[in-house]
Amino acid sequence: xxxxxxxxxxxSHESVVPSWTGVVRxxxxxxxAFLPMRSMPEIVLIAGKGIEGDRYMIGREQGFYSHKPEExxxxxxxxxxxxxxxxxxxxxxxxxEEHRRNVTVAGVPLTHLVGRRFWLGETLLEATRLSIxxxxxxxxxxxxIFDPLINRSGLNCRILQGGIVRVGDAVRNxx
Amino acid sequence: xxxxxxxTVKTVVETIEDSGAGVKxxxxxxxxxxxxxxxxxxAHIDLHLPGGLVRTYSLCNDPADDCRYLxxxxxxxxxxxxxxxLHDEIRVGDxxxxxxxxxxxxxxxDIERFIFVAGGIGVTPxxxxxxxxxxxxxxxxxxxxxxxxxxxxxxxxxxxxxxGHLVLHDTAARARPELxxxxxxxxxxxxxxxxxxxxxxxxxxxxxxxxxAGRIHIERFVPPPLPVDPNAxxxxxxxxxSRLETRVAPGQTMLSAIQSLNVDIPxxxxxxxxxSCKVNWLEGAPVHRDRVLSPAERARSLMVCVAGSADxxxxxxx
Numbered sequence: 001x002x003x004x005x006x007x008x009x010x011x012s013h014e015s016v017v018p019s020w021t022g023v024v025r026x027x028x029x030x031x032x033a034f035l036p037m038r039s040m041p042e043i044v045l046i047a048g049k050g051i052e053g054d055r056y057m058i059g060r061e062q063g064f065y066s067h068k069p070e071e072x073x074x075x076x077x078x079x080x081x082x083x084x085x086x087x088x089x090x091x092x093x094x095x096x097e098e099h100r101r102n103v104t105v106a107g108v109p110l111t112h113l114v115g116r117r118f119w120l121g122e123t124l125l126e127a128t129r130l131s132i133x134x135x136x137x138x139x140x141x142x143x144x145i146f147d148p149l150i151n152r153s154g155l156n157c158r159i160l161q162g163g164i165v166r167v168g169d170a171v172r173n174x175x
Numbered sequence: 176x177x178x179x180x181x182x183t184v185k186t187v188v189e190t191i192e193d194s195g196a197g198v199k200x201x202x203x204x205x206x207x208x209x210x211x212x213x214x215x216x217x218a219h220i221d222l223h224l225p226g227g228l229v230r231t232y233s234l235c236n237d238p239a240d241d242c243r244y245l246x247x248x249x250x251x252x253x254x255x256x257x258x259x260x261l262h263d264e265i266r267v268g269d270x271x272x273x274x275x276x277x278x279x280x281x282x283x284x285d286i287e288r289f290i291f292v293a294g295g296i297g298v299t300p301x302x303x304x305x306x307x308x309x310x311x312x313x314x315x316x317x318x319x320x321x322x323x324x325x326x327x328x329x330x331x332x333x334x335x336x337x338x339g340h341l342v343l344h345d346t347a348a349r350a351r352p353e354l355x356x357x358x359x360x361x362x363x364x365x366x367x368x369x370x371x372x373x374x375x376x377x378x379x380x381x382x383x384x385x386x387x388a389g390r391i392h393i394e395r396f397v398p399p400p401l402p403v404d405p406n407a408x409x410x411x412x413x414x415x416x417s418r419l420e421t422r423v424a425p426g427q428t429m430l431s432a433i434q435s436l437n438v439d440i441p442x443x444x445x446x447x448x449x450x451s452c453k454v455n456w457l458e459g460a461p462v463h464r465d466r467v468l469s470p471a472e473r474a475r476s477l478m479v480c481v482a483g484s485a486d487x488x489x490x491x492x493x
Contacts, residue, residue, distance in 0.1 A: 033181040034275060036210045036241075067180045135492075139275065140212065 022108030022171035026096040029054040033064040037097045045123045047162040050074040072128025076101040078154040101154040110155040121169030124161035183272030196327040203244040210241045215279030216307040217300030223272040230257030231449040233299040237306035249296040277450040280304045286366040289316040294371020323347040355382040370394035410484040414493045429479040447481035459489035
């Protein structure tokens with residue numbers, strides 16, 4: 001028998017405290033546009049710059065979109081749950097190395113984080129904007145994933161505090 | 176900051192090997208020996224050469240050899256200039272931009288045996304396919320190489336000769352073999368492949384006339400001439416993402432119309448066989464004249480070098 005469950009009575013926005021804890025599932029980088037993303041056990045984030053060895057690190061700029069400089073694109077994240085949804089809803093197998101974001105996380109509501117700060121392992125990030133899907137990924141993967149990735153194509157972030165991020169690290173809100 | 180968009184894979188020439196019969200073998204690698212974009216057996220890439228030349232070559236190596244692209248180039252003194260530039264000007268250490276790999280052989284598991292027929296330098300895609308098949312334990316194939324005298328790429332052919340997969344036909348010493356005898360009668364567990372000069376392709380297509388198209392792979396050195404359509408009509412070409420449009424005159428290619436709008440688009444063979452200029456279309460009724468797109472692919476894409484329009488308006492995702 002089900003117990004009676006009481007709905008929360010508050011409707012104040014200020015009282016809503018985001019409550020989540022996620023985990024880093026995969027880490028990837030690549031030094032140049034078009035090249036395959038390589039799985040890494042750990043990556044080094046440099047505050048205000050980017051990921052050591054990655055194509056979008058400021059000062060390196062060898063990515064497909066490097067001709068469009070963006071200070072808030074130092075590290076990119078992607079939800080592991082989206083990979084599950086692509087398979088479930090569209091029967092598309094997309095690996096964590098194929099979405100071309102750097103960090104695949106689980107249990108993190110990326111779309112809620114724009115404008116917020118959060119901890120990725122020992123590093124502190126500020127989410128600048130949602131990533132948008134691009135035809136470039138379809139060109140590289142040969143998979144029709146543009147439409148299914150609209151509104152869930154990841155998150156662009158600025159690095160406020162650098163450090164080493166490892167697979168298995170916790171991801172948590174900056175309370 | 177990079178001033179211009181990056182549109183090609185950056186490679187450097189690691190080695191250049193003289194491979195006999197006027198052929199040089201170029202090994203292209205990432206500057207840091209990073210893995211290169213993956214490819215199917217016998218896929219091809221465009222090489223963006225100095226002077227704006229873009230030339231398409233098949234990959235010779237096993238797709239598992241993922242840190243280099245191996246292309247064999249025969250020097251054609253009377254060709255369009257790409258092979259001469261590669262032979263005479265390109266040196267070890269030079270940078271060459273290349274396209275993502277395209278195409279390649281379909282080697283489905285339900286095909287138990289493959290018969291490949293190559294004319295001279297046309298052996299290149301089958302070297303890649305042979306390496307793939309041997310590595311994956313599917314050793315039932317035969318590679319017939321027809322050449323006048325010494326075949327190209329002896330070093331790469333040697334392991335196939337040792338394993339009994341290679342059959343050489345020296346057409347300088349004896350008459351060209353009958354392709355129908357090489358192919359044999361149609362059997363559902365056999366797949367065929369052919370790459371070589373146009374006359375050999377014609378003979379091969381005739382010999383394999385009763386084989387299902389899905390079990391034949393053909394690659395051409397040069398595109399066949401495009402027939403002139405006496406009933407061609409002008410049409411409006413709309414580039415949706417660029418927000419541009421132009422009128423395409425009868426006889427004018429869609430490619431030249433796009434280029435006249437200063438929209439950069441990769442193109443190589445200009446005859447509908449290399450796949451370099453594939454673009455998705457959004458509205459209209461394209462007339463497809465290429466040799467590479469499947470019916471399913473044509474529902475979404477076209478080759479601007481040869482495609483036309485049956486309607487007065489065609490919209491591209493470009």
